[in-house]
Amino acid sequence: MPISVVIADDQEMVRTGFRMILESQPDIDVLDDVVDGAAALEAVERLHPDVLLLDIRMPGLDGLEVTRRLAERAAAHPEYGERPRIVIVTTFDLDEYIHAALRGGACGFLLKDASPAMLVEGVRAAAVGDSLVSPAITLRLLRELTPATGRGGCARQPSEPLTEREEDVVRALASGRTNAEIAAELLVSLSTITSHLANVQTKLAARNRVEIAAWAWETGLATGGP
Structure with a gap:
């Protein structure tokens, strides 16, 4: 079945x-496009x-409030599952909002001037529980998560230590590389990278690769720390 999408943005263009x-795209079906957060929740x-x-x-309810309310709905009503998966579209001057949306459960972050191909791949990734983050956003925003007063002070602790290869994969992920790029860099198969990331996600109890990248910056792993 096609991936069903609702678009919420106050700019008609x-x-x-x-x-x-x-x-x-033959595998994507846009069900509706709406102008604000209240209409997004209704849709x-x-x-x-x-x-x-x-x-x-957006006017009225902004995207952060919509994200928060949908997360609360999912927690209160497990029958809804994790749907819909949220992909945030933003601009560079909204860094602090993106941090809040990430922690609220959004699974993708794109710039409004992203290429059509990146927009399509962002939707496809979200639909299967993965995420796509514009590399510029990854590097600009997640670097800011590194604590100013030392590394790892309040970051979550993994249920068991990451292996050396898992740390290599996480460092590459935090720098904005795709799975295919990580596989090429580490000279392993794409399925191996997918397996490593699944293990890391379990150890960190992370919802998606965005949270893994955020953890890497928070702990200093992304910059070569422990």
Whole structure:
């Protein structure tokens, strides 16, 4: 079945552009596009999309509040599962909002000027529980998570230590590389990288690769620390 998507953005040109890009793909179906957070929540309840493409700054309920409310709904009603998966679309001047959205459970972060291919891949990744983050956002935002007063002070502790190879994979992930790029760099198969990341995700109780990258910056692992 096609991946079902709802687009929420208060700019008509953005909604129209995103809809045209996504509807050109045979495996993606845009169910609706809406202008604000309240309409986004209503569309989610009515249409049950797989993915919600969500702007942060909108009139009324902003994207952060929508993300928070959907996370609360998922916690209170497990029958909903993790749907919809949220992909945030933002600009460079909203760094602090992205941090909050990441911790709230968003699984993808794209710039509004991202290429059509990246937008499509971001939706596809979210639909299967993975995530795609614009490399520029990864490096700009996650670096800022490194504590200013020492490493690892309040970061979560893994249930068991990461192996040396798992640490190599996490460092590469935190620098913005894709799984394919990590596999090429470490001279291993793509399935091996996928397996390593699944193990790391379990050890950290992380919801997605974005949280793994954030953990790497918080602990200093991304910059060569312990």
